[in-house]
Amino acid sequence: LEVRPDCIIATGRSDYPNQVNNVLGFPFIFRGALDVRATAINEEMKIAAVKALADLTKEDVPDSVLRAYNKETMKFGREYIIPAAMDPRVLLWEAPAIAQAAMDSGVARKMIDIEEYKQELAFRQGKGARMHHLIMNRAKSSGGTKRIVFEEGEEAKIIRAAYRVKEEGIGQPILLGNADRIKEKIKELGLKYDPVIINPRNKDRREKYGEAYYAMRQRKGMTQTYAQEVMRRSNVFAPMMLHMGEADAVVSGLTYDYPDVIRPALKIHHTTEGVEKVAGLYIMIIDSRAYIFADTTVNINPSAEDLVEIATLAANFAKSIEINPRVAFLSFSDFGSTDHPYSNKVAKAAKLMKEKHPEIPSDGEMQADTAVVANFIEERFPFSTVRNANILIFPSLDAANISYKLLSRLGKAKAIGPILVGIGAPVHVLQQGDEVDDIVKIAAVAVMDAMSRD
Template sequence: RTGPSLFQEPVMSITREEALEYHRRGRPGKISVTPTKPLATQRDLALAYTPGVAEPVLVIERDPAAAYEYTAKGNLVAVVSNGTAILGLGDRGPLASKPVMEGKGVLFKTFADVDVFDIEIDARTVDDIVRVVAALAPTFGGINLEDIKAPECFEVEERLKAMLDIPVFHDDQHGTAIICLGDRGPLASKPVMEGKGVLFKTFADVDVFDIEIDARTVDDIVRVVAALAPTFGGINLEDIKAPECFEVEERLKAMLDIPVFHDDQHGTAIISGAALLNGLELVGKDITAIRVVVSGAGASAISCSELAVRLGVRRENILLVDTRGVVYAGRQEGMNPYKARFAAKTDARSLSDAMREADVFYGLSAANVLTPDMVRSMAERPLIFAMANPDPEIRYELAKDARPDAIVATGRSDYPNQINNVLGFPFIFRGALDVRARAINEEMKIAAARALADLAKQDVPDSVLHAYDLVSLKFGPEYIIPKPFDPRVLLWESPAVAQAAMESGAARLSIDLDDYRAELALRQGKGVRVRQFIMNRARQSPRRVVFGEGEETKIIRAAVRVLEEGVAIPILLGRPELIAEKLRDLGLTADFRIVNPREFNRLEAYARAYYERRQRKGITFAQAVSLVQQRNVFGPMMVAMGEAEAFVSGLTYEYPEVIRPALQIFHTRAAAGRAAGAYLMIVDDRASHPARDRVYIFTDATVNIEPTAEDLAEIACLAADLAIQLELEPRVALLSFSNFGSTDHPLTAKVRRAVELIRARRPELIVDGEMQADTAVVPAIIDERYPFSRVRDANVLVFPSLEAANVAYKLLSRLGNAQAIGPILLGLGAPVHVLQIGDDVEDIVHIAAVAVLDAQARET
């Protein structure tokens, strides 16, 4: 490498033993199928199987479209391979391809929440491949072809597309070849296929079966897959060599009415297409005028070239180079119809000849074929996409040494700009399945590429920086495509694909894209539903929010976010020139108010107002002038003076440093004798439902160390009001180490007294106690032992002390993998909310939204 970079990840070395143990330990392989319905009783069994299963069978017989309503077809993709082009290992047969196919499934699930079955087929010819894949089509909403060698893969894809009415996609044409193992056969492909299924499920919640077929011909593969089609909602073909892969995909598409997709063809093309668009923008070149050299002429190379043409590259400006040299007009050796589309009128015969004055290099061939001298011969500001795996055509550092002005991308995760087709197939299938697409067409592929290109220009969330152990990341030469673990990819790419499917006529179902984005967000895990509610309520009537630490980079990024998303109207406290400089460094623009308290033109008026509030607390006017210049005093005073509706601080301050000045200025609310702190705890309950979270309010975890019975009653009422504000029906449990008088002790008596006070003040509330924590949250305990209790399955948990609440929320966050939103300050005389030291930008945005909700509620 040329030098250290904030954007570079550490190089990872993996031994053979580690790789084998990873796949062998525990349950062998990388995927499993998880039931979505309960199967705990005889009744469940009768519903799931005979006799209950007969009812949906009869409905589907009458109306085939009902299969999307009563079965998993609509979220299921087949990843299909014959193992003839496994990850650089070549033809190892269908069984050997199984690990690769499993791996691909992992990517689908992880990145786009798409379920996958990897299917390794023993088929070699285009006819066989198409025959098998087409047979599988009824099972799936789409088909992804993988690791089928060229040129067969082209015909496979073309024939499948013609046959089927679901998306067919060859990711080796339009995606990165997996590990570049070459043709290892169907059995060897099994780990890859299972892996792909895991990715589908993890990233796109799509269920997958990996199917390794012992088929070598196109006819055999097509025959087998076509026969399996009733099982799936889509088919993903994997590790089928070219040119058979083209025909397999084409024939299956023609035969089936679910998406068929050869990921080995199309995946890399889509991701490299996004990189091409952004790279050209950065170097200032016109896509219609550039010269492109493509090293390789297999499935990925052909598909990358075709997509580049659709994006605007002129076909005559592309030089294809294979093992026999440049593909030129009139060449006879080693040609096929797919290469012939790029036969150029040129005198260049070698890769070295072709590289002279080239603007873009696409490497889809083998390691180390590109030399530094060839790189030096390229045009100014070249783009070098060396995508061979596991080792690129030229090492990143060698390319940068030869041409410091180059933008370089590889297929490796330990260098900037990884072109990884995991950014494509899970999210493409997610979008295709959700509109019941008949196919994955060119419009959908281009939409995916453009969505990825646009996403790379957005501010990168802290969660991505943490995932890659980076300090900073922004659009530029070392970041032209999103990172695979960016959770926003699902929310950008899948809607773009769905929209393109609807607009191009490939979709059976029309959906509202705004609702669809919200639905996708719910698939991503804990807290999304609650966070969406808070954000949407804030957007209905945004308020002015003062950020006390306006010079902090995270605060600046959060302020830009809340402004762009319409959540709040941010006001930043700090030096305007420093904040403007940081905005420029971040590549962000925003038009929000910046106030420097020390230079504020109404400072004397603020000081006098503060003095009037604190003059009987030992504060002189001179002290007031000094104090109001402090940001944690000035910010609340802006709220008091009517120049803002809420104040947020605490990213760099301890909790008391924020809350103490606010209490001195505002005291508590008129109806509240006490302030308190609460956390929203979001517990993942997707075992019972894929998008279900349970929401609990824990209090008091931040303010009252040893509350009295009167304090506990007030805290419980404040927390119940918060639940109502969030449109939750409060079921309040006051916790202790005793259940309803089972232990006679002053501590339990205090809790019982608090319950009596609450019932007297707020008889409408559902409240009970004292009770143990498990009694509060497990309805079966109440039903069996304490049926007299008014509270069953509590969602507002009032702890007997700050110590207990603080310990509980932190343990649940760490050991229970729950999501904590907060702290949310309750009972204060104005909307003041405290961040935690080190909060991420996402946390800051959501606390700002909470502050807006607080302000809205007070006005009503």
């Protein structure tokens, strides 16, 4: 038995490449047809479904799909000519194509706006998808003009994320690194992408940045020689690009420890005017609700005054993503039930917050269940001015960091972040091990941040 070497084979089996599975067709064909009240499913609609699937195979495959199929990479070719059955994007590609074909071919009884329909389909996938699209749409409203520097430009995940940022109109990526290595990696990934690449070791730019850095830091122990040398480090070079007006935002942290990104950025850009502390937030999507946890990444043992500033920064960010803030200062004590320095600190913060920002609904100190269970607080503490809190201010980094990670891993909550607030320029930090979707979201947050400073 011989097999032609140029054959491409598709089967119905899941243990072979190119599985032809009915789940790729029927659910999404019917979805699109029903949503425009089509009188029939005609040949034009079937062809539209095939073309949508074919186009999807040429897109970068999400990490969630790679993980489900235990693959390092999947790209269009002999072993990938049809999307995977578990790819969640099929709904968003195929159903709109069917709906459009039904309208174009005259069998639709209901006319719809396809772009609005795509967004509606995404929202049906849950609160997490709704928040994702809100952030993406806000970023895209910039016209895709903001220049985003990715410090770790030679990393495959960063390249894939930058490709999506460009293709989806979120911004203009700039990759830092060696051009030859980046282009070779792009070729391996099978992407049609010609990014802007800057090598921090380029002598002309490094000398120019070094001079500016020395002028900035010469009275803080910086020598001219070291200022030139340190520009070889992308975690210093990237925030200097912002300072020199050659970029609008920075995204970093996939291979760096968190402090190694924040410290150089603070030395160059400091904090926002009128702000003493930088803080890290996470948006936590739990069932159909969105919460903001703070401070999850920066301040180890914040004072009462620090907690007020963190709460204010979190509330302002919440407003930018259409969340009406209701702030709860968390403790192991409910409204003075335990007299202890730890709970007294939180009670002081709650009091200061009401004095400084009476326009922001806030209360505390309170336990976590008191903050998020409305019936509980109504029965036991009817005097409280906050019910169903959505901004949760933790008394320490220990509490906040542990809480968001346990919820993410054991409670199946969706986490978006970390989101850095209070810093003097749009510098945003990834978590080591972030997936491509996470990187794209942080890039979009960075664009929103840059837009807010225009």
